[in-house]
Amino acid sequence: MTETQVFKIASIPADGVGKEVVAAGRKVLDTVAAQSDGKFAFDWTEFPWGSEYYAKHGVMMDAEGLEVLKAFDAIYFGAVGWENVPDHISLWGLRLNITQNFDQWANIRPVKFLPGVQSPLRKADNTELDWVVVRENSEGEYAGLGGRNLSGRGPGNEVALQTALFTEKGCERIIRFAFDLARTRTVKKVSSVTKSNAQQYGMVLWDEVFDRVALDYPDVETESVLVDAMSAKFILRPEDLSVVVASNLNADILSDLGSALAGSLGLAASANLNPERRFPSMFEPVHGSAPDIAGKGISNPIGAIASAALMLDHFGLHDEARRIEAAIESATGSGHLTRDIGGTANTDEVTEAIVAALNASLATV
Numbered sequence: 162m163t164e165t166q167v168f169k170i171a172s173i174p175a176d177g178v179g180k181e182v183v184a185a186g187r188k189v190l191d192t193v194a195a196q197s198d199g200k201f202a203f204d205w206t207e208f209p210w211g212s213e214y215y216a217k218h219g220v221m222m223d224a225e226g227l228e229v230l231k232a233f234d235a236i237y238f239g240a241v242g243w244e245n246v247p248d249h250i251s252l253w254g255l256r257l258n259i260t261q262n263f264d265q266w267a268n269i270r271p272v273k274f275l276p277g278v279q280s281p282l283r284k285a286d287n288t289e290l291d292w293v294v295v296r297e298n299s300e301g302e303y304a305g306l307g308g309r310n311l312s313g314r315g316p317g318n319e320v321a322l323q324t325a326l327f328t329e330k331g332c333e334r335i336i337r338f339a340f341d342l343a344r345t346r347t348v349k350k351v352s353s354v355t356k357s358n359a360q361q362y363g364m365v366l367w368d369e370v371f372d373r374v375a376l377d378y379p380d381v382e383t384e385s386v387l388v389d390a391m392s393a394k395f396i397l398r399p400e401d402l403s404v405v406v407a408s409n410l411n412a413d414i415l416s417d418l419g420s421a422l423a424g425s426l427g428l429a430a431s432a433n434l435n436p437e438r439r440f441p442s443m444f445e446p447v448h449g450s451a452p453d454i455a456g457k458g459i460s461n462p463i464g465a466i467a468s469a470a471l472m473l474d475h476f477g478l479h480d481e482a483r484r485i486e487a488a489i490e491s492a493t494g495s496g497h498l499t500r501d502i503g504g505t506a507n508t509d510e511v512t513e514a515i516v517a518a519l520n521a522s523l524a525t526v
């Protein structure tokens with residue numbers, strides 16, 4: 162028998178519903194590992210970082226945290242943000258600290274329409290819709306460059322600069338990533354999104370790189386769309402989309418719109434990849450800590466569980482990833498829905514339905 166492949170996973174549930182959905186995702190991953198007949202297993206280490214940790218220690222994560230995380234094969238993340246810490250401090254102190262320092266420059270956010278989940282789009286009832294947002298995750302509007310000054314001039318006189326950074330290398334690597342991804346999909350098309358009519362430096366550079374890279378992929382259809390027009394297109398012509406590539410801020414907003422169209426923010430999965438594998442990649446639901454529902458056990462675990470499937474893809478376990486996706490579809494298709502998507506089930510019940518579907522699919526093999 163071949164040796165069991167053990168993946169070392171750092172789990173960081175962090176705040177609010179992050180704790181509930183990471184526990185659900187771990188259960189599903191452990192189920193798939195237990196079914197693998199010794200092919201692979203997960204070795205979990207949980208870290209207590211987040212806003213509670215900040216309340217005790219004055220920092221969002223341990224000073225040695227990044228060094229410690231380097232030893233892991235992947236990071237499984239919940240969500241960060243709570244009322245005791247300003248949002249920009251909690252986000253930069255933990256999540257962005259990891260994505261930036263581990264050069265996780267490709268953020269993949271699939272938009273999936275699930276059986277049994279009603280979309281606010283009437284078109285979704287009888288049209289095949291399936292696209293993926295590829296987000297530049299290391300620079301752009303979230304480069305963290307700028308500053309505040311001149312408050313000494315008295316009330317009302319402070320100034321702030323928030324500078325967006327676009328490098329030719331940064332644009333090229335994410336655009337090539339999008340084209341390579343498009344080649345793996347049924348519809349080979351990349352839509353590039355900018356606001357280059359108004360932002361004439363960084364986003365014009367992006368447009369030019371996009372046109373140049375496209376020449377290397379003559380088999381892939383392309384379009385360049387302004388972000389305002391693309392938000393309308395998400396609603397009016399979503400069947401035209403396959404891979405949508407955009408800068409950090411634009412893709413962040415568009416992917417929330419996509420998940421809302423699919424039925425709920427609670428459904429959306431994401432992978433923060435360091436494609437060169439110099440650092441561990443991080444897998445997390447798109448949603449935040451949802452303080453309005455945290456602690457009630459009613460959060461939707463599907464975004465986190467679908468992110469776990471993306472983690473398996475990253476490990477090359479594609480069949481197992483597809484099994485998790487099929488189990489999610491089986492659970493929603495048979496009416497196991499949390500409240501955000503019109504059901505009455507709680508987090509545990511949906512998770513158990515997904516585990517049961519995994520067990521049932523194994524029984525029929």
Ligand SMILES: NC(=O)c1ccc[n+]([C@@H]2O[C@H](COP(=O)([O-])OP(=O)(O)OC[C@H]3O[C@@H](n4cnc5c(N)ncnc54)[C@H](O)[C@@H]3O)[C@@H](O)[C@H]2O)c1
Pocket residue numbers: 178182239240241242243248252256426427445446447448449450451452453454459460461462464501
């Ligand atoms: N990646 C992250 O860690 C991340 C992302 C976004 C927001 N945040 C932080 O989260 C906190 C709350 O932010 P917000 O309210 O703008 O966004 P949010 O995503 O936490 O919540 C927005 C809405 O979606 C609902 N929702 C979110 N996840 C859900 C789930 N799994 N199941 C069911 N419903 C769900 C919430 O109940 C809420 O009504 C803030 O501190 C913010 O900074 C963190």
